[in-house]
Amino acid sequence: MKKSKREKLKAAGWAVGSVQEFLGLSESDAALIEMKLSLSRSLRDRRQRHGVSQVELAKRLRSSQSRIAKMEAGDPSVSMDLLVSSLLVLGASAADLAKAIRGGEGGKSRHAAA
Amino acid sequence: MKKSKREKLKAAGWAVGSVQEFLGLSESDAALIEMKLSLSRSLRDRRQRHGVSQVELAKRLRSSQSRIAKMEAGDPSVSMDLLVSSLLVLGASAADLAKAIRGGEGGKSRHAAA
């Protein structure tokens, strides 16, 4: 898929949502990126709701704090596998994942459950 | 996550469904693997329904026929990113993806739509 474009996106600072428009990004490339961003938002939400620090999550994942940070920052260098693994480790179900992929759960609901 | 276990799984021939049991596979590792298998089944289904050959799909993805075959065979060497990209290229929507991840659409419905 040519990673260079994703790098450019990151560099450009871009507003979240509807990524595509600004460079010749194919329909499906854009969709994939938005999915990953949605997952990364879900990850931060879920981690915080569970009161887990990045360091703690890194331990559970046998990864490192810096990689968790990159995940949550939507860094292009993180794979979908890692994002999904992280959510699973935080107890997300397949249904939760499905919702996250759709873009659901992105914003903080005002009166969220624990 | 230690890829070695996945390799073993592949080597063992395993029956599809409920992968976990047989080696000390963590709950979430197993879930990830089952998700990927579900995606690979969806991929084959969708590709065939669309009457697209592996060679043709490879072209659209700028990948190669052998990689498509590996994807559909559930080879441990394929990333979730690639599986998802492939489905997207075949016109799958986020909702379709969500369903696939859940394990939905695994079996061929007898009177499926085009």
Added chain:
DNA sequence: TGACATTATGTCATATCTGACATATAGTAG
């Protein structure tokens, strides 16, 4: 202010994934 916890950013060696290629194995038609 300082001491501490948490998160962000950058770099790098190594592990893993990827496309390409060769080749094998069906299946089908002539």
Added chain:
DNA sequence: CTACTATATGTCAGATATGACATAATGTCA
């Protein structure tokens, strides 16, 4: 049988992702 198309399997050099590490922000509490 041959020729052709589709799919499977193995290998490998090059690309990308990964964990680890250092270090910089940022925040909090006294």
